[in-house]
Amino acid sequence: MSSASFHPAEGPARRTVFAAAGAAGLTVALSACGGDQEAADDSAGASASAGGGKAKGVLAATADIPEGGGKVFSDRKVVVTQPSAGEFKAFSATCTHQGCAVGGVADGVINCPCHNSDFSISDGSVKGGPARKPLPPVAITVDGDSILLA
Incomplete structure (x- = not known):
């Protein structure tokens, strides 16, 4: 046997070292992603409560939602509509x-x-496009001139 032969007692196999290094790198990458999302969520919550006077749960003023139209709140993943005067509806802003x-x-x-799916502002039903399921409703309440997530 040559003197350059590997003996298991001398240390881990090269394959084991590379696998461990890869796992450690993946753990760091995933931790970094999670930390960024938590920081983003924290800063969004802080700006919602501190900036603009909007308390937690308040989406908008009723005057912000046009009659016969609506507004997408991408940070809250909800779309609020006003199909007719004084009637407010909310749906998930995630296409089905x-x-x-x-x-x-x-x-x-x-x-x-x-993909150009269209949904009704009245009930979230599919009006056209490849989507087959309606947008799920989201519970809201109207308190005075404020629209709040229920």
């Missing part, structure tokens, strides 16, 4: 087709820009 965020409200429909 492939999970894209809906992009806007116009001409009585909520539109998803990814």
Whole structure:
């Protein structure tokens, strides 16, 4: 036997060292991603309560939601509509087709820009496009001139 042969008692195999290094790197990367999201969530919550006078749960003033239209609140993943004067509805802002965020409200429909699915501002039902399921409703309450997540 040559003197350059490997003996298990001398240390870990090269493959084990590389696998451990890869696992450690993945752990650091995942921790960094999670930390960034928590920091983003914390800063969003802080700005919602400190900036603009909006308390936690308040989405908008009723005057911010146009009659016959609506507004997407991407940070809260909700879209609020006003199908008729004084009637406010809210739906998930996540398209039921492939999970894209809906992009806007116009001409009585909520539109998803990814594949052009359209949803009714009255009940979230599918009006066109590849989506087959309606947008799920989101519970809201109207308190005076404020719209709040329930």
